[in-house]
Amino acid sequence: MSGSGLGRTHVSGTARRLLLPSAVLLTSLVAVLLAAGRGQAAQGHVPEAPSVREFTLTAAPAAWEIQPGLVVDGWAYNGTVPGPELRVSEGDLVRIHLHNDLPVPTTIHWHGIDVPLQQDGVPGLSQDAVPPGGDFTYEFVATNPGTRWYHSHVDSNAQLELGLYGAFIVEPRAPEPVVYDREFTYVLDERALDFTPEVALGGARPRATEAGNGRGGLLQYDLFLINGKAGDAIPPLHIATGERIRLRLVNAGNLVHAMHLHGQSFTVIATDGNPAPEGQRWLKDTVLIGPGERYDLEIDGANPGIWMFHCHMPNHQDNGMMTTLIYDDALQAQQPSDHHADVSHAAPSPPPAAAQSADAIRIVDNRFEPAVISVPVGTTVTWSNAGLNQHTATAFDGTFDTGDIAPGTATQLTFDQPGTYRYYCRQHLLGGMLGVIQVS
Ligand SMILES: [Cu+2]
Numbered sequence: 001m002s003g004s005g006l007g008r009t010h011v012s013g014t015a016r017r018l019l020l021p022s023a024v025l026l027t028s029l030v031a032v033l034l035a036a037g038r039g040q041a042a043q044g045h046v047p048e049a050p051s052v053r054e055f056t057l058t059a060a061p062a063a064w065e066i067q068p069g070l071v072v073d074g075w076a077y078n079g080t081v082p083g084p085e086l087r088v089s090e091g092d093l094v095r096i097h098l099h100n101d102l103p104v105p106t107t108i109h110w111h112g113i114d115v116p117l118q119q120d121g122v123p124g125l126s127q128d129a130v131p132p133g134g135d136f137t138y139e140f141v142a143t144n145p146g147t148r149w150y151h152s153h154v155d156s157n158a159q160l161e162l163g164l165y166g167a168f169i170v171e172p173r174a175p176e177p178v179v180y181d182r183e184f185t186y187v188l189d190e191r192a193l194d195f196t197p198e199v200a201l202g203g204a205r206p207r208a209t210e211a212g213n214g215r216g217g218l219l220q221y222d223l224f225l226i227n228g229k230a231g232d233a234i235p236p237l238h239i240a241t242g243e244r245i246r247l248r249l250v251n252a253g254n255l256v257h258a259m260h261l262h263g264q265s266f267t268v269i270a271t272d273g274n275p276a277p278e279g280q281r282w283l284k285d286t287v288l289i290g291p292g293e294r295y296d297l298e299i300d301g302a303n304p305g306i307w308m309f310h311c312h313m314p315n316h317q318d319n320g321m322m323t324t325l326i327y328d329d330a331l332q333a334q335q336p337s338d339h340h341a342d343v344s345h346a347a348p349s350p351p352p353a354a355a356q357s358a359d360a361i362r363i364v365d366n367r368f369e370p371a372v373i374s375v376p377v378g379t380t381v382t383w384s385n386a387g388l389n390q391h392t393a394t395a396f397d398g399t400f401d402t403g404d405i406a407p408g409t410a411t412q413l414t415f416d417q418p419g420t421y422r423y424y425c426r427q428h429l430l431g432g433m434l435g436v437i438q439v440s
Helices: 014-019 026-044 156-161 328-334 339-346
Strands: 052-067 070-077 086-089 093-100 108-111 135-141 146-152 165-171 182-191 223-226 237-239 244-251 257-261 266-271 286-289 294-300 306-311 322-327 360-364 367-369 372-375 379-385 410-415 419-424 434-439
Touching: 086 093, 108 135, 146 156, 146 244, 146 294, 165 182, 165 244, 182 237, 237 244, 244 286, 286 294, 322 328, 372 379
Parallel strands: 052 093, 086 165, 182 244, 237 322, 360 379, 372 434
Antiparallel strands: 052 070, 093 135, 108 146, 146 165, 182 223, 244 294, 257 286, 257 306, 266 294, 306 322, 360 367, 379 410, 419 434
C-alpha cells in the first residue's frame, strides 16, 4: 500500500522494536559491559590508583529525536539528550573542558558532587558565564561516590528544558557489597514541544497559556521522557531470572514523578547517590522522585515476565513515561524464533464483527473510534485527534506510521492495496490502543 495523504508517512520497524524488546539496545549493551567490568574489578580486589580523567563537553544546538518521526530542536552536550554519562572513580582528578557553541552564555553545575566553590558552575557567584564561542575547564577531585549529575546553571528553565543535562557516576574506590549483573541509568524529564530554541532566544512566543491542557497542567508539558525519549522509544530494562540489577533514577525535570514497577518490589539502596543504611533500605514498588533527586533501585529477578515500569501519574504515563522490565529468559522461552509471528501473536485481534464502513477515525484518549473499519481500495482515511494526548497510528507490519498526531490535528493516509492493516499507537499500545483497517 502507499500512504499518499499528508506526506508524513514513515515506514519503520517500530512495531518489531516495541514488541520484541529483546533486541540488544545500545544502552543495555553498555550496561552489561560496565557490569562485567565491575565484576572483574571486584573479584580481583585490586583497587586502581586514582587517575586523571579528561572529558570534553560541547554545548550546541542539536536535533533531538524523542520518538521515530518526532524530532525537535534542542540544545545538547555532544549532540545527545541526555548528554554522555560520565563515569569516574572516587579520588580521580576530573578535568572537563566545556566548549560553548550555543548562541547564549552557559556554565555547567556538578549536581551532588562536592567540588570547590570555583568549580560549582554558578554564574555571578563562582565564575563568569562562558560566552558563545568560549571555553572553560572545570577541575576537581571526585570525592563523594554515587549517582550524581550535571546540568547548565544559566537560565536553567530554558537550558534544561532544551536538553542540557546528563548523568555523572562516581564509582566507589572500595568494592561494593553487591556486584550487580547489569546496571541502568534513567534520567527523567518533561518536554513542552512549543518551547523551542527560538522561544528561548525571544524570537518567538509559545502557544497561549490556558488553564492547563490536561498533560502538564499550567506548565503545558506535552511529553514526559526517560533518557530523552518517549513511549516505546525508551530503551527497556533487561534482567534474567536470578539476576540482580541496579537502576539509577535521576530527575532532571521540573516535576515530581512516581515511578512504579509491576510484578515485584524493589529496594531503594541509595538516596541522592549516598548508600542507604541497612535499616533504611525501603522495599517499595513506587518511588516518588522530586526535581534534582536520585534514587538507586535494586531489582531482584524473581518473577519472570515482561513488566511495565512507568510514572504513576496517568497523564505522564499516557504521554511517554512508560517502558518495561524484560526478563530475557522469559522472552526467549515464550518467543523462540520468528519475530514477525511474535508480533502478530502479541497483538490481540479486535473482533471483526465490529467493523464499520467509515473513512474517518476519531482519536479520543486513549482509543481509536471506530477501532475497526472497512473501506474500499483507494480510500483516504483520516485520523482526527480529539483527545488531549499525543498519539500515532503505526502499522504492526511497518507499512505505515503517521508520526505524531498532535491534539487538535488530523492526519490522512490513502490505502491503495487490499488487506487487513492492524495498527497501534506508539504511546499507548500497552494500554490496548489498537485499530484495524480492512481494505477490500
Ligand atoms: Cu510523572
